[in-house]
Amino acid sequence: MRPAVSDVENPLADCENTQALDRAEASCRARGASLTAIRREVLDLLYRSPTGVKAYDLLARIKEARPGASPPTVYRALDFLIDQGLAHKIGRMNLFVACRHASHQIPSLFLVCPKCSGVTELQEQSVMSALSTSLAAAGHRLESPEVEISAICPKCVGAG
Amino acid sequence: MRPAVSDVENPLADCENTQALDRAEASCRARGASLTAIRREVLDLLYRSPTGVKAYDLLARIKEARPGASPPTVYRALDFLIDQGLAHKIGRMNLFVACRHASHQIPSLFLVCPKCSGVTELQEQSVMSALSTSLAAAGHRLESPEVEISAICPKCVGAG
DNA sequence: GAATGCAATGTTATAACATTGCATTTGTAC
DNA sequence: GTACAAATGCAATGTTATAACATTGCATTC
Numbered sequence: 001m002r003p004a005v006s007d008v009e010n011p012l013a014d015c016e017n018t019q020a021l022d023r024a025e026a027s028c029r030a031r032g033a034s035l036t037a038i039r040r041e042v043l044d045l046l047y048r049s050p051t052g053v054k055a056y057d058l059l060a061r062i063k064e065a066r067p068g069a070s071p072p073t074v075y076r077a078l079d080f081l082i083d084q085g086l087a088h089k090i091g092r093m094n095l096f097v098a099c100r101h102a103s104h105q106i107p108s109l110f111l112v113c114p115k116c117s118g119v120t121e122l123q124e125q126s127v128m129s130a131l132s133t134s135l136a137a138a139g140h141r142l143e144s145p146e147v148e149i150s151a152i153c154p155k156c157v158g159a160g
Numbered sequence: 161m162r163p164a165v166s167d168v169e170n171p172l173a174d175c176e177n178t179q180a181l182d183r184a185e186a187s188c189r190a191r192g193a194s195l196t197a198i199r200r201e202v203l204d205l206l207y208r209s210p211t212g213v214k215a216y217d218l219l220a221r222i223k224e225a226r227p228g229a230s231p232p233t234v235y236r237a238l239d240f241l242i243d244q245g246l247a248h249k250i251g252r253m254n255l256f257v258a259c260r261h262a263s264h265q266i267p268s269l270f271l272v273c274p275k276c277s278g279v280t281e282l283q284e285q286s287v288m289s290a291l292s293t294s295l296a297a298a299g300h301r302l303e304s305p306e307v308e309i310s311a312i313c314p315k316c317v318g319a320g
Numbered sequence: 321g322a323a324t325g326c327a328a329t330g331t332t333a334t335a336a337c338a339t340t341g342c343a344t345t346t347g348t349a350c
Numbered sequence: 351g352t353a354c355a356a357a358t359g360c361a362a363t364g365t366t367a368t369a370a371c372a373t374t375g376c377a378t379t380c
Contacts, residue, residue: 149291
């Protein structure tokens with residue numbers, strides 16, 4: 001199966017993550033919220049798992065540094081990050097992913113690969129405007145900026 | 161909250177359901193599969209719950225007639241119905257719905273209301289073609305004919 | 321500097337959702 | 351009627367998520 005968390009040491013990526021974490025911290029503060037140590041650690045783990053990670057895998061990783069961590073520890077952090085627009089939940093797969101897009105003016109598509117469980121975030125104006133129009137016509141209103149779609153990823157398409 | 165299962169007696173609907181069940185049985189047989197009693201009962205319960213129903217609510221209903229029923233009883237039936245294209249699972253809500261469209265040549269949108277958990281199935285050519293184009297451009301291939309979207313339903317939009 | 325308020329976290333337990341594995345029965349082809 | 355596959359019964363377990371309550375740490379007020 002897929003690794004729970006990116007397993008390659010990569011100092012360059014670490015550096016990018018630190019910057020992203022600092023930006024996230026600033027944007028939380030700007031909203032009067034605080035990216036505490038736990039939340040920052042969870043977000044860091046999400047950044048290191050670009051194709052999504054499960055809550056209990058996160059818990060296992062968090063426990064390495066914080067042996068007392070329990071399910072609520074990670075679920076609270078995840079709820080916070082989702083509230084802050086820093087992460088998304090992929091309902092179909094019970095998978096959590098960091099949001100790579102600074103702000104969600106445009107709703108995102110999440111392509112979930114049913115073969116490898118990988119998640120790709122995509123922003124497509126054309127799809128979203130067609131969607132908005134159809135929803136409005138049906139009397140519905142798009143609520144969440146997250147639309148999940150099962151789609152086989154390029155790697156798995158190739159693998160057959 | 162919403163009722164687990166449609167609670168109004170309605171002989172007319174019963175009749176429609178019987179016809180739909182018979183059609184479903186025929187289409188299974190045509191594919192070399194068999195819509196057994198349990199599966200038929202589960203599908204019947206799905207038909208009576210147009211906005212979706214949870215697996216353990218189904219289990220409770222099934223147990224009324226079959227006291228020995230257990231989680232695998234309903235999950236196996238649901239898996240079968242999904243394989244046969246007679247039902248869908250809404251991952252975000254752990255909700256199951258009957259499919260109202262005879263065949264899924266066209267993928268369906270499932271509008272899941274985050275307020276009342278109701279599910280509406282919608283077929284929109286324009287959205288789906290925009291989606292197919294974008295996915296193809298990104299190297300992905302739509303796998304499941306089911307696309308779930310969180311959207312507030314007309315009733316809840318009105319309720320504010 | 322004690323008391324208060326409050327957000328975050330710790331801790332335990334349990335609810336809710338889903339699957340595995342294996343024994344038994346049923347249906348059906350030969 | 352034997353043999354085989356499909357379906358079901360059943361118990362246990364695995365997985366995901368939340369409830370309920372206690373504690374900590376820090377800022378503010380008195």
